[in-house]
Amino acid sequence: TASNLVKIDLDGHAVEPSPYPVNPAGFVIHSAIHGAREDAQCVLHTHTKSGCAVAALKCGLLPVNQISMEFYGRVAYHDYEGVALDLSEQQRLVADMGDRPVMMLRNHGLLTVGETVGQAFMRMYYLEKACEIQLAAQAAGExxxxxxxxxxxxERQFNDPGRLLEEGELNDPDAMQLAWAALLRMLDRVAPGYCD
Structure with a gap:
């Protein structure tokens, strides 16, 4: 629930009381991106099986399917330096991320940013799906x-906010907003206390 979140500032100081400690590696990664990117109002980082597997591949994310092509030319890569406890890694994380919306932390996991929680979450959702599909395709053969x-x-079809896709479909940013709103409605039904 929301009450389980540890709320801190960019210097790692708690801004609200919490019974939980600050995760030092999480602080190094998240504060670096938050501090460098005004558009990064939300930074998500995961260690899923498929995401970690693709982040460990030399080829990285391939344009294997339509979902992965949404990220074509928009994926940053950061080489593994050990557990992210060293503040000096922050400048390299920021430099590697640049202005891209997603990053593969090599041998580690996935990272997405967004101007909203919904945008960062939907990017992570589709990035994870792209990783799952890539691994399935690679396992099946050439x-x-x-x-x-x-x-x-x-990629332009997905990411140009002024462009409508064929047959009047919503462009991807609008579709993501609708999907996020639907997920929140579902969450309200199945776990109404998540905001507590």
Whole structure:
């Protein structure tokens, strides 16, 4: 629930009382991105099986499917330096992330940012799905990859907020907002105390 969150400032000091300690590695990673990116109002970091597996592949995220093409040319990579306890790693995290919305922490996990919790969450959701699909495709045999032109075109279809997709479909930012709102309505039904 929301009451389980540890609320801290960019210097790692608690801004509200909490019975829980600050996770030092989480602080190093999250505060670096929050401090460097005004648009990073939410930073999510996961250690899922599929995300960690793709982050450990030399090839990284491949444009194996339509979902992964949403991130074509928009994935940052940060090489593993050990458990993120050293504050000096922050400058390298920020430099590697640049202005991209997602980052693969090599041999570690996934990271997404967003102007809202919903945007960061939906990016993470689709990034995780892209990783799952890539691993399934690679396990099945030789993967067919579309051309650079097709991948770049598909990325623009997903991410140009002024562009409508074919047949009047919503562009991806609008679709993500609708999906996030639907997830919150579902959460209100199945776990109404999550805001506590």
């Amino acid at each position: 993967v067919v990859l579309p051309s650079h032109e097709v991948c770049a075109h598909t």
